Amino acid sequence: MKRERVAAIVSRAKxxxxxIRWLLGLSLSAILLFPEGSAPADISQGAQxxxxxxxxxEPTGGGQAIPPIAALDEQAIxxxxxxxxxxxxxxxxxxxxxxxxxxxxxxxxxxYLADRANAGRQP
Amino acid sequence: xTDWTRRQIGGLIGGALLAVAAPHIVRGQGxxxxxxxxxxxxxxTVARYLGDMKSIDVTxxxxxxxxxxxxxxxxxxxxxRSLASLTFGLETLAEGxxxxxxxxxxxxxxxxxxxxxLRGGTKLSYDxxxxxxxxxxxxxxxxxxxxxxxxxxxxxxxxGPQSELLxxxxxxxxxxGVFVIAAPPNPFRCPPAPYERASLVxxxxxxFKPRSKILILDAKDKFSGQELxxxxxxxxxxxxxxxxxxxxxxxxxxxxxxxxxVVTEGETFRxxxxxxxxxxxxxxxxxxxxxxxxxxxxxxxPVTFESTLQPGIHVxxxxxxxxxxxxxxxxANSQAKACAFAIAASLTGSPQFPPxxxxxxxxxxxxxxxxxxxxxxxxxxGRIKTVKMFISKxxxxxxxxxxxxxxxxxxxxxxxxxxxxxxS
Numbered sequence: 001m002k003r004e005r006v007a008a009i010v011s012r013a014k015x016x017x018x019x020i021r022w023l024l025g026l027s028l029s030a031i032l033l034f035p036e037g038s039a040p041a042d043i044s045q046g047a048q049x050x051x052x053x054x055x056x057x058e059p060t061g062g063g064q065a066i067p068p069i070a071a072l073d074e075q076a077i078x079x080x081x082x083x084x085x086x087x088x089x090x091x092x093x094x095x096x097x098x099x100x101x102x103x104x105x106x107x108x109x110x111x112y113l114a115d116r117a118n119a120g121r122q123p
Numbered sequence: 124x125t126d127w128t129r130r131q132i133g134g135l136i137g138g139a140l141l142a143v144a145a146p147h148i149v150r151g152q153g154x155x156x157x158x159x160x161x162x163x164x165x166x167x168t169v170a171r172y173l174g175d176m177k178s179i180d181v182t183x184x185x186x187x188x189x190x191x192x193x194x195x196x197x198x199x200x201x202x203x204r205s206l207a208s209l210t211f212g213l214e215t216l217a218e219g220x221x222x223x224x225x226x227x228x229x230x231x232x233x234x235x236x237x238x239x240x241l242r243g244g245t246k247l248s249y250d251x252x253x254x255x256x257x258x259x260x261x262x263x264x265x266x267x268x269x270x271x272x273x274x275x276x277x278x279x280x281x282x283g284p285q286s287e288l289l290x291x292x293x294x295x296x297x298x299x300g301v302f303v304i305a306a307p308p309n310p311f312r313c314p315p316a317p318y319e320r321a322s323l324v325x326x327x328x329x330x331f332k333p334r335s336k337i338l339i340l341d342a343k344d345k346f347s348g349q350e351l352x353x354x355x356x357x358x359x360x361x362x363x364x365x366x367x368x369x370x371x372x373x374x375x376x377x378x379x380x381x382x383x384x385v386v387t388e389g390e391t392f393r394x395x396x397x398x399x400x401x402x403x404x405x406x407x408x409x410x411x412x413x414x415x416x417x418x419x420x421x422x423x424x425p426v427t428f429e430s431t432l433q434p435g436i437h438v439x440x441x442x443x444x445x446x447x448x449x450x451x452x453x454x455a456n457s458q459a460k461a462c463a464f465a466i467a468a469s470l471t472g473s474p475q476f477p478p479x480x481x482x483x484x485x486x487x488x489x490x491x492x493x494x495x496x497x498x499x500x501x502x503x504x505g506r507i508k509t510v511k512m513f514i515s516k517x518x519x520x521x522x523x524x525x526x527x528x529x530x531x532x533x534x535x536x537x538x539x540x541x542x543x544x545x546x547s
Contacts, residue, residue: 043176043467045476051172051460052481055453058537065533092513093483096497099511100479 046112049105052097053113071117077110154180155470158239158249160229160408162190162213164452165440166255167542168459174220176467182223182247184239188212190543191282193313194452194484195535200279200290201323203490209282215544232412234433251466254414254421255440255455256406257281258312261419264402265305266377266386275380276397280312292396293324298332300395303385305375306341310420311403312441312450314347315486318366320398322352322488325360337364338392340375340385342402344368347449348486348494354517355488375399405442412436420444425502426478427465428458437462446507448500454482456542480507485531492521493528 057069069077084091085098101109155178159170162185170183189210198204216222225247231240232252239247260278262269268276279289293302302324306317321337328335345368346352356364373388378399385392385399404419414421414430421438422431422445430436431445439462440455448454461478468475480500487493494515500507515527 043464043471043473048460048464048476049479051464052457052479054537054541055456055481056483056534056537058533058540065529065531066537088513092515093495093497096483096499096511096513097481100481100499105479 042112044108044112045105046108046110049101049109050112050116053109056093069113072113073117074110074114077113078106081106081110154178155250156180156182156248157251157253157466158247159183159253159255160239161185161255161257161406161440162187162224163255163257163440163455164190164192164542165257165455165459166253167213167216168456169253169255169437169439169463170222171216171220171542171544172460172463173466174216174222176463177221179467179470180223181220182225183213183216184225184227184229184241184247185213186226186228186242188226191286192452192535192539193280193282193316196279196282196286197316197320197323198487199282199286200293200320201327202290202294203323203326206282206287211539211543213543219544229408230411232408232436234412234436237435250470251435251437253437253439253462253466254408254412254442255438255459256408256442258403258441258450259406260401261404262401265375265399267380268378268399268401272378272380273399276378276383276394276399278400279398280400280403289396289398293327296332296335296395299334300332300336301393302328302335302337303392303394303397304337304339305385305397305399305401306339306343306346307400307402308342308374310444310450311400313452313484314449315352315484317341317400318346318348318352319486319488321364321366322355322360325356325363326489328363329360335363335395338394339364339366340372340387340392341366341368342374344370348496348514350517351486351494351515352488355492359489359492403441405444409438409442414438414442416444418444425480425505425507426461426475427469428462429465437466445505446500447498447509448480448482448507449484449498451482451484452538453484454480456538457481477502483534485527485534487528487531488524491528492524493531494519494524495527495530 053069056066081098084094088095157173157179159166162183170181173179174181189212192209195204195209199206199209213224217224227241227243229239230242237249277285277289279285304317304321321339325337375385375387377386383394383397385394385397405415405421409415409421414433416422421443423438423443424431425446428437428439430438439458441450457480483497485493485495496514498512499510501510
Protein backbone atom coordinates (compact mmCIF):
# COMPACT_ATOMS: atom_id res chain seq x y z
CA MET A 1 0.00 0.00 0.00
CA LYS A 2 2.78 2.38 1.01
CA ARG A 3 4.76 1.36 -2.05
CA GLU A 4 1.71 2.06 -4.29
CA ARG A 5 1.28 5.58 -2.83
CA VAL A 6 4.95 6.35 -3.43
CA ALA A 7 4.63 5.08 -7.00
CA ALA A 8 1.59 7.35 -7.54
CA ILE A 9 3.47 10.40 -6.21
CA VAL A 10 6.47 9.63 -8.42
CA SER A 11 4.21 9.18 -11.39
CA ARG A 12 2.49 12.55 -10.71
CA ALA A 13 5.86 14.23 -10.31
CA LYS A 14 7.01 12.79 -13.62
CA UNK A 15 3.82 14.04 -15.24
CA UNK A 16 4.38 17.50 -13.82
CA UNK A 17 7.96 17.53 -15.04
CA UNK A 18 6.77 16.51 -18.50
CA UNK A 19 4.22 19.32 -18.52
CA ILE A 20 6.87 21.83 -17.47
CA ARG A 21 9.19 20.58 -20.25
CA TRP A 22 6.31 20.81 -22.74
CA LEU A 23 5.47 24.37 -21.68
CA LEU A 24 9.15 25.32 -21.88
CA GLY A 25 9.20 23.87 -25.36
CA LEU A 26 6.26 26.01 -26.43
CA SER A 27 7.90 29.13 -24.99
CA LEU A 28 11.10 28.31 -26.83
CA SER A 29 9.24 27.86 -30.11
CA ALA A 30 7.49 31.22 -29.64
CA ILE A 31 10.87 32.87 -29.13
CA LEU A 32 12.17 31.26 -32.31
CA LEU A 33 9.22 32.37 -34.41
CA PHE A 34 9.05 35.96 -33.18
CA PRO A 35 12.61 37.06 -32.53
CA GLU A 36 13.76 40.46 -31.33
CA GLY A 37 10.76 40.90 -29.05
CA SER A 38 8.43 41.44 -32.01
CA ALA A 39 4.67 40.84 -31.91
CA PRO A 40 3.21 37.77 -33.56
CA ALA A 41 1.44 38.30 -36.86
CA ASP A 42 -2.33 38.32 -36.45
CA ILE A 43 -3.67 36.63 -39.54
CA SER A 44 -6.92 35.45 -37.99
CA GLN A 45 -10.07 35.61 -40.07
CA GLY A 46 -11.23 38.61 -38.03
CA ALA A 47 -7.98 40.46 -38.70
CA GLN A 48 -8.20 39.74 -42.42
CA UNK A 49 -11.76 40.97 -42.79
CA UNK A 50 -11.15 43.96 -40.51
CA UNK A 51 -8.37 45.05 -42.87
CA UNK A 52 -11.12 45.90 -45.35
CA UNK A 53 -12.65 48.32 -42.81
CA UNK A 54 -9.39 50.29 -42.73
CA UNK A 55 -9.77 51.17 -46.43
CA UNK A 56 -12.47 53.70 -45.48
CA UNK A 57 -12.40 54.20 -41.71
CA GLU A 58 -9.65 56.42 -40.29
CA PRO A 59 -7.20 54.33 -38.23
CA THR A 60 -6.99 57.01 -35.55
CA GLY A 61 -10.76 57.15 -35.24
CA GLY A 62 -10.71 60.80 -36.33
CA GLY A 63 -12.87 60.40 -39.43
CA GLN A 64 -15.57 63.03 -39.79
CA ALA A 65 -17.43 62.09 -42.97
CA ILE A 66 -17.02 58.34 -42.44
CA PRO A 67 -17.61 57.47 -38.77
CA PRO A 68 -14.78 56.02 -36.69
CA ILE A 69 -15.13 52.39 -35.61
CA ALA A 70 -12.02 52.06 -33.50
CA ALA A 71 -13.80 52.47 -30.15
CA LEU A 72 -16.99 50.47 -30.78
CA ASP A 73 -17.76 47.41 -28.71
CA GLU A 74 -18.54 44.01 -30.18
CA GLN A 75 -22.30 44.21 -29.82
CA ALA A 76 -22.50 47.72 -31.30
CA ILE A 77 -20.58 46.57 -34.37
CA UNK A 78 -22.78 43.50 -34.90
CA UNK A 79 -25.97 45.54 -34.40
CA UNK A 80 -24.85 48.22 -36.87
CA UNK A 81 -23.77 45.65 -39.46
CA UNK A 82 -27.08 43.80 -39.24
CA UNK A 83 -28.89 47.10 -39.88
CA UNK A 84 -26.62 47.81 -42.87
CA UNK A 85 -27.27 44.31 -44.17
CA UNK A 86 -31.02 44.91 -44.09
CA UNK A 87 -31.07 48.09 -46.15
CA UNK A 88 -29.22 49.94 -48.91
CA UNK A 89 -29.92 53.16 -47.03
CA UNK A 90 -28.09 55.00 -45.49
CA UNK A 91 -24.95 53.50 -47.10
CA UNK A 92 -24.83 51.28 -50.16
CA UNK A 93 -21.12 50.73 -49.48
CA UNK A 94 -21.83 49.32 -46.01
CA UNK A 95 -24.81 47.41 -47.38
CA UNK A 96 -22.49 45.63 -49.81
CA UNK A 97 -19.90 44.92 -47.10
CA UNK A 98 -22.51 43.61 -44.64
CA UNK A 99 -24.07 41.34 -47.25
CA UNK A 100 -20.69 39.84 -48.07
CA UNK A 101 -20.15 38.58 -44.49
CA UNK A 102 -21.69 35.46 -42.98
CA UNK A 103 -22.88 35.64 -39.38
CA UNK A 104 -19.74 33.83 -38.25
CA UNK A 105 -17.47 36.14 -40.22
CA UNK A 106 -19.28 39.18 -38.85
CA UNK A 107 -18.90 37.89 -35.29
CA UNK A 108 -15.20 37.18 -35.81
CA UNK A 109 -14.62 40.65 -37.26
CA UNK A 110 -16.56 42.42 -34.51
CA UNK A 111 -14.66 40.45 -31.86
CA TYR A 112 -11.33 41.32 -33.47
CA LEU A 113 -12.16 45.04 -33.72
CA ALA A 114 -13.44 45.18 -30.15
CA ASP A 115 -10.38 43.33 -28.84
CA ARG A 116 -8.12 45.77 -30.67
CA ALA A 117 -10.06 48.68 -29.22
CA ASN A 118 -9.78 47.20 -25.73
CA ALA A 119 -6.07 46.71 -26.22
CA GLY A 120 -5.76 50.35 -27.25
CA ARG A 121 -4.61 49.44 -30.71
CA GLN A 122 -5.94 50.41 -34.09
CA PRO A 123 -7.88 48.16 -36.47
CA UNK B 124 7.20 3.87 -19.45
CA THR B 125 9.80 6.58 -18.93
CA ASP B 126 11.20 6.18 -22.47
CA TRP B 127 7.75 6.23 -24.00
CA THR B 128 6.93 9.45 -22.10
CA ARG B 129 10.14 11.12 -23.28
CA ARG B 130 9.43 10.24 -26.89
CA GLN B 131 5.89 11.49 -26.54
CA ILE B 132 6.93 14.76 -24.94
CA GLY B 133 9.80 15.15 -27.38
CA GLY B 134 7.38 14.57 -30.21
CA LEU B 135 5.00 17.13 -28.84
CA ILE B 136 7.73 19.72 -28.45
CA GLY B 137 9.20 18.87 -31.82
CA GLY B 138 5.78 19.06 -33.45
CA ALA B 139 5.08 22.37 -31.81
CA LEU B 140 8.45 23.68 -32.89
CA LEU B 141 7.96 22.44 -36.42
CA ALA B 142 4.50 23.93 -36.66
CA VAL B 143 5.28 27.39 -35.37
CA ALA B 144 8.84 27.70 -36.64
CA ALA B 145 7.96 26.60 -40.18
CA PRO B 146 8.92 29.93 -41.84
CA HIS B 147 12.48 29.59 -40.56
CA ILE B 148 12.78 26.07 -41.89
CA VAL B 149 11.34 26.99 -45.28
CA ARG B 150 13.66 29.90 -45.87
CA GLY B 151 16.71 28.46 -44.16
CA GLN B 152 17.87 31.41 -42.05
CA GLY B 153 16.69 34.68 -40.56
CA UNK B 154 13.29 36.26 -41.07
CA UNK B 155 11.36 35.58 -44.25
CA UNK B 156 12.42 38.07 -46.93
CA UNK B 157 9.72 39.68 -49.03
CA UNK B 158 10.65 42.08 -51.82
CA UNK B 159 7.94 44.34 -53.21
CA UNK B 160 8.51 46.06 -56.55
CA UNK B 161 6.46 49.22 -56.99
CA UNK B 162 5.42 51.77 -54.37
CA UNK B 163 2.02 52.65 -55.79
CA UNK B 164 -1.26 51.71 -54.12
CA UNK B 165 -0.93 47.93 -54.51
CA UNK B 166 2.77 47.71 -53.66
CA UNK B 167 2.63 50.12 -50.72
CA THR B 168 -0.37 48.28 -49.25
CA VAL B 169 1.31 44.86 -49.47
CA ALA B 170 4.46 46.28 -47.88
CA ARG B 171 2.53 48.01 -45.11
CA TYR B 172 0.45 44.96 -44.17
CA LEU B 173 3.41 42.57 -44.28
CA GLY B 174 5.50 45.12 -42.38
CA ASP B 175 2.78 45.22 -39.75
CA MET B 176 3.39 41.50 -39.13
CA LYS B 177 6.86 42.30 -37.72
CA SER B 178 8.22 38.78 -38.17
CA ILE B 179 8.68 39.40 -41.89
CA ASP B 180 11.53 41.37 -43.48
CA VAL B 181 10.03 43.66 -46.15
CA THR B 182 11.95 45.62 -48.78
CA UNK B 183 10.09 48.00 -51.08
CA UNK B 184 11.73 49.02 -54.35
CA UNK B 185 10.42 52.27 -55.83
CA UNK B 186 12.30 54.83 -57.94
CA UNK B 187 10.19 57.83 -56.90
CA UNK B 188 10.37 59.37 -53.45
CA UNK B 189 6.68 60.35 -53.57
CA UNK B 190 3.48 58.90 -54.93
CA UNK B 191 0.86 61.18 -56.48
CA UNK B 192 -2.55 59.52 -56.40
CA UNK B 193 -4.38 59.18 -59.71
CA UNK B 194 -7.67 59.15 -57.83
CA UNK B 195 -8.68 62.73 -56.99
CA UNK B 196 -6.24 64.07 -59.64
CA UNK B 197 -9.24 65.18 -61.74
CA UNK B 198 -10.06 67.55 -58.86
CA UNK B 199 -6.57 69.00 -59.30
CA UNK B 200 -7.15 69.45 -63.05
CA UNK B 201 -10.29 71.42 -62.24
CA UNK B 202 -8.44 73.65 -59.77
CA UNK B 203 -10.31 72.17 -56.80
CA ARG B 204 -7.38 70.54 -55.04
CA SER B 205 -3.60 71.07 -54.93
CA LEU B 206 -1.21 68.45 -56.24
CA ALA B 207 0.62 68.61 -52.89
CA SER B 208 -2.54 67.36 -51.17
CA LEU B 209 -2.43 64.28 -53.43
CA THR B 210 1.26 63.54 -52.80
CA PHE B 211 2.47 60.95 -50.30
CA GLY B 212 5.97 60.00 -49.21
CA LEU B 213 7.04 56.48 -48.31
CA GLU B 214 8.87 57.51 -45.15
CA THR B 215 6.04 56.50 -42.81
CA LEU B 216 6.26 52.96 -44.18
CA ALA B 217 9.96 52.96 -43.30
CA GLU B 218 9.66 54.58 -39.89
CA GLY B 219 6.38 53.10 -38.69
CA UNK B 220 6.54 49.61 -40.15
CA UNK B 221 10.26 48.89 -40.41
CA UNK B 222 10.13 48.52 -44.18
CA UNK B 223 13.39 49.01 -46.06
CA UNK B 224 12.78 51.43 -48.91
CA UNK B 225 15.20 51.31 -51.83
CA UNK B 226 14.99 54.20 -54.32
CA UNK B 227 15.73 52.28 -57.48
CA UNK B 228 14.08 50.34 -60.32
CA UNK B 229 14.05 46.61 -60.89
CA UNK B 230 15.63 45.74 -64.22
CA UNK B 231 15.64 41.94 -64.04
CA UNK B 232 14.03 39.16 -62.06
CA UNK B 233 15.46 35.67 -61.67
CA UNK B 234 12.48 33.49 -60.65
CA UNK B 235 14.65 30.36 -60.29
CA UNK B 236 17.41 31.94 -58.20
CA UNK B 237 14.79 34.09 -56.43
CA UNK B 238 16.64 37.36 -56.91
CA UNK B 239 15.88 40.84 -58.23
CA UNK B 240 18.49 42.98 -59.94
CA LEU B 241 18.18 46.74 -59.60
CA ARG B 242 19.29 49.42 -62.05
CA GLY B 243 21.94 50.58 -59.58
CA GLY B 244 23.51 47.11 -59.56
CA THR B 245 22.14 45.86 -56.23
CA LYS B 246 20.88 42.27 -56.12
CA LEU B 247 18.14 41.39 -53.68
CA SER B 248 17.32 37.81 -52.80
CA TYR B 249 13.78 36.97 -51.74
CA ASP B 250 11.61 34.21 -50.34
CA UNK B 251 8.54 35.75 -51.97
CA UNK B 252 8.37 38.55 -54.51
CA UNK B 253 5.40 40.87 -55.00
CA UNK B 254 5.23 42.86 -58.21
CA UNK B 255 2.89 45.84 -58.52
CA UNK B 256 3.96 47.64 -61.69
CA UNK B 257 0.69 49.40 -62.53
CA UNK B 258 -0.08 50.14 -66.16
CA UNK B 259 2.04 50.95 -69.19
CA UNK B 260 0.79 52.51 -72.42
CA UNK B 261 0.46 50.94 -75.86
CA UNK B 262 1.98 53.93 -77.58
CA UNK B 263 1.94 52.38 -81.03
CA UNK B 264 -1.84 52.02 -81.33
CA UNK B 265 -2.59 55.65 -82.20
CA UNK B 266 -0.35 56.78 -85.05
CA UNK B 267 1.84 59.71 -84.05
CA UNK B 268 1.25 59.27 -80.33
CA UNK B 269 4.40 58.33 -78.45
CA UNK B 270 6.23 59.49 -75.33
CA UNK B 271 7.41 62.66 -77.08
CA UNK B 272 3.86 63.43 -78.25
CA UNK B 273 2.64 62.95 -74.69
CA UNK B 274 4.67 66.05 -73.74
CA UNK B 275 2.42 68.11 -76.01
CA UNK B 276 -0.80 66.12 -75.82
CA UNK B 277 -0.60 64.74 -72.26
CA UNK B 278 -2.26 61.53 -71.18
CA UNK B 279 -2.23 62.60 -67.51
CA UNK B 280 -3.07 58.98 -66.69
CA UNK B 281 -0.16 58.60 -64.31
CA UNK B 282 -0.53 61.51 -61.90
CA GLY B 283 2.36 63.92 -61.44
CA PRO B 284 4.16 65.97 -64.10
CA GLN B 285 1.64 64.86 -66.75
CA SER B 286 -1.20 66.21 -64.60
CA GLU B 287 0.65 69.50 -64.12
CA LEU B 288 1.18 69.81 -67.87
CA LEU B 289 -2.49 69.26 -68.63
CA UNK B 290 -3.55 71.71 -65.91
CA UNK B 291 -1.24 74.40 -67.34
CA UNK B 292 -2.68 73.84 -70.82
CA UNK B 293 -6.25 74.10 -69.54
CA UNK B 294 -5.42 77.28 -67.63
CA UNK B 295 -3.80 78.93 -70.64
CA UNK B 296 -6.51 77.80 -73.09
CA UNK B 297 -8.57 80.64 -74.52
CA UNK B 298 -12.27 80.78 -73.78
CA UNK B 299 -14.17 79.18 -76.63
CA GLY B 300 -11.62 76.42 -77.27
CA VAL B 301 -12.35 72.72 -77.59
CA PHE B 302 -10.83 70.32 -75.06
CA VAL B 303 -10.62 66.86 -76.62
CA ILE B 304 -10.41 63.77 -74.43
CA ALA B 305 -9.51 60.52 -76.17
CA ALA B 306 -11.00 57.78 -73.97
CA PRO B 307 -9.24 54.40 -74.18
CA PRO B 308 -10.54 50.91 -74.98
CA ASN B 309 -11.19 48.41 -72.17
CA PRO B 310 -9.54 47.33 -69.98
CA PHE B 311 -7.90 50.42 -68.54
CA ARG B 312 -7.09 52.08 -65.22
CA CYS B 313 -10.13 53.55 -63.45
CA PRO B 314 -13.09 53.06 -65.84
CA PRO B 315 -15.17 56.13 -64.82
CA ALA B 316 -12.18 58.52 -64.73
CA PRO B 317 -12.21 59.91 -68.33
CA TYR B 318 -15.83 60.93 -67.81
CA GLU B 319 -15.21 62.31 -64.32
CA ARG B 320 -12.40 64.33 -65.92
CA ALA B 321 -14.82 65.73 -68.50
CA SER B 322 -17.28 66.60 -65.71
CA LEU B 323 -14.77 68.40 -63.51
CA VAL B 324 -13.04 70.25 -66.34
CA UNK B 325 -16.53 71.35 -67.45
CA UNK B 326 -17.02 72.67 -63.93
CA UNK B 327 -13.82 74.70 -64.34
CA UNK B 328 -14.84 75.92 -67.80
CA UNK B 329 -18.31 76.89 -66.58
CA UNK B 330 -16.73 79.31 -64.14
CA PHE B 331 -13.70 80.57 -66.06
CA LYS B 332 -14.15 79.80 -69.80
CA PRO B 333 -17.90 79.44 -70.30
CA ARG B 334 -17.84 79.38 -74.13
CA SER B 335 -15.49 76.37 -74.21
CA LYS B 336 -16.54 72.83 -75.13
CA ILE B 337 -15.42 69.33 -74.25
CA LEU B 338 -15.41 66.57 -76.83
CA ILE B 339 -14.92 62.96 -75.75
CA LEU B 340 -13.78 60.71 -78.59
CA ASP B 341 -14.30 57.25 -77.24
CA ALA B 342 -12.77 53.96 -78.31
CA LYS B 343 -15.89 52.31 -76.84
CA ASP B 344 -19.63 52.44 -77.42
CA LYS B 345 -20.60 52.56 -73.76
CA PHE B 346 -18.85 53.40 -70.54
CA SER B 347 -18.92 52.94 -66.78
CA GLY B 348 -21.64 54.96 -65.01
CA GLN B 349 -22.90 56.28 -68.35
CA GLU B 350 -26.44 57.03 -67.24
CA LEU B 351 -25.25 58.90 -64.14
CA UNK B 352 -22.74 60.95 -66.12
CA UNK B 353 -25.10 61.89 -68.93
CA UNK B 354 -27.76 62.89 -66.41
CA UNK B 355 -25.23 65.11 -64.60
CA UNK B 356 -23.93 66.66 -67.83
CA UNK B 357 -27.42 67.77 -68.79
CA UNK B 358 -28.07 69.14 -65.27
CA UNK B 359 -24.75 70.89 -64.59
CA UNK B 360 -23.19 71.58 -67.99
CA UNK B 361 -25.92 71.67 -70.67
CA UNK B 362 -24.50 71.78 -74.18
CA UNK B 363 -20.91 71.77 -72.97
CA UNK B 364 -19.88 68.09 -73.16
CA UNK B 365 -20.28 65.97 -76.30
CA UNK B 366 -19.53 62.23 -76.21
CA UNK B 367 -18.89 60.43 -79.50
CA UNK B 368 -18.77 56.64 -79.28
CA UNK B 369 -16.58 54.52 -81.47
CA UNK B 370 -19.52 53.47 -83.66
CA UNK B 371 -19.95 57.11 -84.78
CA UNK B 372 -16.31 58.02 -85.35
CA UNK B 373 -14.60 54.74 -86.11
CA UNK B 374 -12.32 55.51 -83.14
CA UNK B 375 -9.09 57.48 -83.10
CA UNK B 376 -6.54 56.46 -85.69
CA UNK B 377 -3.87 59.15 -85.40
CA UNK B 378 -2.85 62.43 -83.85
CA UNK B 379 -1.07 65.36 -85.48
CA UNK B 380 0.85 66.98 -82.67
CA UNK B 381 1.96 70.01 -84.69
CA UNK B 382 -1.57 70.77 -85.84
CA UNK B 383 -3.06 69.73 -82.50
CA UNK B 384 -5.58 67.58 -84.25
CA VAL B 385 -7.05 64.17 -83.59
CA VAL B 386 -7.90 61.99 -86.57
CA THR B 387 -10.69 59.43 -86.51
CA GLU B 388 -11.74 57.16 -89.37
CA GLY B 389 -14.16 59.69 -90.78
CA GLU B 390 -13.15 63.09 -89.44
CA THR B 391 -10.35 65.26 -88.10
CA PHE B 392 -10.98 67.26 -84.92
CA ARG B 393 -8.93 70.32 -83.98
CA UNK B 394 -8.25 70.68 -80.28
CA UNK B 395 -7.23 73.70 -78.25
CA UNK B 396 -6.07 71.15 -75.67
CA UNK B 397 -5.89 67.41 -76.34
CA UNK B 398 -5.78 64.76 -73.63
CA UNK B 399 -4.93 61.43 -75.24
CA UNK B 400 -5.43 58.45 -72.94
CA UNK B 401 -3.84 55.51 -74.76
CA UNK B 402 -4.75 51.82 -74.61
CA UNK B 403 -3.05 50.13 -71.68
CA UNK B 404 -1.17 46.99 -70.67
CA UNK B 405 0.65 45.69 -67.60
CA UNK B 406 3.68 47.65 -66.42
CA UNK B 407 6.98 46.82 -68.07
CA UNK B 408 8.69 44.81 -65.32
CA UNK B 409 5.91 42.27 -65.81
CA UNK B 410 7.24 41.60 -69.32
CA UNK B 411 10.80 41.11 -68.12
CA UNK B 412 9.72 38.68 -65.42
CA UNK B 413 7.60 36.55 -67.76
CA UNK B 414 4.45 37.40 -65.82
CA UNK B 415 2.37 38.59 -68.78
CA UNK B 416 0.23 36.42 -71.05
CA UNK B 417 -1.09 37.07 -74.56
CA UNK B 418 -3.70 39.49 -73.17
CA UNK B 419 -0.94 41.93 -72.17
CA UNK B 420 -1.80 41.50 -68.48
CA UNK B 421 -0.68 39.27 -65.60
CA UNK B 422 -2.83 36.20 -64.81
CA UNK B 423 -2.95 35.33 -61.09
CA UNK B 424 -4.46 32.90 -58.63
CA PRO B 425 -7.51 34.76 -57.25
CA VAL B 426 -6.90 33.60 -53.67
CA THR B 427 -3.17 34.24 -53.23
CA PHE B 428 -2.48 36.57 -56.18
CA GLU B 429 0.46 34.36 -57.05
CA SER B 430 1.28 34.47 -60.74
CA THR B 431 -0.04 31.46 -62.65
CA LEU B 432 3.02 31.80 -64.89
CA GLN B 433 5.79 32.24 -62.29
CA PRO B 434 5.43 30.45 -58.94
CA GLY B 435 6.75 32.42 -55.95
CA ILE B 436 5.94 35.76 -57.57
CA HIS B 437 2.72 37.55 -56.63
CA VAL B 438 1.15 40.34 -58.68
CA UNK B 439 -1.41 42.86 -57.45
CA UNK B 440 -3.10 45.98 -58.76
CA UNK B 441 -3.83 47.36 -62.21
CA UNK B 442 -1.49 44.96 -64.00
CA UNK B 443 -3.47 41.79 -63.24
CA UNK B 444 -6.24 40.22 -65.27
CA UNK B 445 -8.44 37.23 -64.78
CA UNK B 446 -11.64 38.48 -63.34
CA UNK B 447 -14.29 41.09 -62.82
CA UNK B 448 -12.40 43.51 -60.57
CA UNK B 449 -11.95 46.91 -62.19
CA UNK B 450 -8.50 48.46 -62.34
CA UNK B 451 -8.86 50.87 -59.46
CA UNK B 452 -6.91 51.97 -56.41
CA UNK B 453 -9.47 50.35 -54.14
CA UNK B 454 -9.19 47.05 -56.02
CA ALA B 455 -5.39 47.21 -55.77
CA ASN B 456 -5.62 47.86 -52.03
CA SER B 457 -8.06 44.98 -51.54
CA GLN B 458 -5.97 42.56 -53.61
CA ALA B 459 -2.81 43.65 -51.78
CA LYS B 460 -4.30 42.82 -48.39
CA ALA B 461 -5.47 39.41 -49.61
CA CYS B 462 -1.99 38.81 -51.03
CA ALA B 463 -0.23 39.90 -47.82
CA PHE B 464 -2.36 37.60 -45.64
CA ALA B 465 -1.93 34.72 -48.10
CA ILE B 466 1.85 35.12 -47.98
CA ALA B 467 1.81 35.28 -44.17
CA ALA B 468 -0.44 32.20 -43.96
CA SER B 469 1.83 30.32 -46.32
CA LEU B 470 4.96 31.22 -44.34
CA THR B 471 3.48 30.25 -40.99
CA GLY B 472 1.45 27.26 -42.15
CA SER B 473 -1.71 28.98 -40.88
CA PRO B 474 -5.14 28.36 -42.38
CA GLN B 475 -5.90 30.20 -45.59
CA PHE B 476 -9.26 31.98 -45.62
CA PRO B 477 -11.00 32.80 -48.90
CA PRO B 478 -10.38 36.52 -49.46
CA UNK B 479 -13.16 39.11 -49.23
CA UNK B 480 -12.38 41.25 -52.24
CA UNK B 481 -14.03 44.61 -52.46
CA UNK B 482 -14.15 47.75 -54.59
CA UNK B 483 -15.79 51.06 -53.97
CA UNK B 484 -15.22 54.17 -56.08
CA UNK B 485 -16.34 57.72 -55.46
CA UNK B 486 -16.79 59.73 -58.64
CA UNK B 487 -17.30 63.49 -58.79
CA UNK B 488 -19.81 65.00 -61.21
CA UNK B 489 -19.42 68.46 -59.63
CA UNK B 490 -17.73 69.56 -56.39
CA UNK B 491 -20.90 68.84 -54.37
CA UNK B 492 -22.34 66.07 -56.53
CA UNK B 493 -20.70 62.65 -56.39
CA UNK B 494 -21.83 59.09 -56.91
CA UNK B 495 -20.47 55.86 -55.57
CA UNK B 496 -20.51 52.17 -56.26
CA UNK B 497 -19.75 49.14 -54.14
CA UNK B 498 -18.85 45.72 -55.47
CA UNK B 499 -18.00 42.51 -53.68
CA UNK B 500 -16.03 39.72 -55.32
CA UNK B 501 -15.07 36.14 -54.60
CA UNK B 502 -12.76 33.61 -56.23
CA UNK B 503 -14.63 31.12 -58.39
CA UNK B 504 -13.22 28.66 -60.88
CA GLY B 505 -9.79 30.31 -60.89
CA ARG B 506 -11.21 33.75 -61.59
CA ILE B 507 -12.44 36.72 -59.57
CA LYS B 508 -16.20 36.92 -59.94
CA THR B 509 -18.57 39.72 -58.95
CA VAL B 510 -20.90 38.66 -56.15
CA LYS B 511 -22.92 41.85 -55.58
CA MET B 512 -22.92 45.27 -57.18
CA PHE B 513 -24.57 48.48 -56.01
CA ILE B 514 -24.38 51.91 -57.59
CA SER B 515 -25.92 55.33 -56.95
CA LYS B 516 -29.07 56.07 -58.92
CA UNK B 517 -30.14 58.78 -61.30
CA UNK B 518 -32.67 61.02 -59.56
CA UNK B 519 -31.13 60.88 -56.07
CA UNK B 520 -31.63 64.06 -54.08
CA UNK B 521 -29.05 66.83 -54.07
CA UNK B 522 -28.59 66.15 -50.35
CA UNK B 523 -27.68 62.49 -50.97
CA UNK B 524 -25.18 63.52 -53.64
CA UNK B 525 -23.71 66.24 -51.43
CA UNK B 526 -23.29 63.70 -48.65
CA UNK B 527 -21.60 61.28 -51.05
CA UNK B 528 -19.14 64.02 -52.08
CA UNK B 529 -18.46 64.63 -48.38
CA UNK B 530 -17.91 60.89 -47.84
CA UNK B 531 -15.52 60.86 -50.79
CA UNK B 532 -13.24 63.37 -49.07
CA UNK B 533 -13.35 61.37 -45.83
CA UNK B 534 -12.64 58.18 -47.74
CA UNK B 535 -9.60 59.74 -49.43
CA UNK B 536 -8.09 60.66 -46.09
CA UNK B 537 -8.67 57.21 -44.54
CA UNK B 538 -7.62 55.30 -47.65
CA UNK B 539 -4.31 57.08 -48.13
CA UNK B 540 -3.57 56.63 -44.41
CA UNK B 541 -4.28 52.91 -44.83
CA UNK B 542 -1.93 52.64 -47.81
CA UNK B 543 0.94 54.92 -46.83
CA UNK B 544 0.62 54.71 -43.07
CA UNK B 545 -0.81 58.22 -42.71
CA UNK B 546 0.45 61.72 -43.47
CA SER B 547 1.13 63.44 -46.75
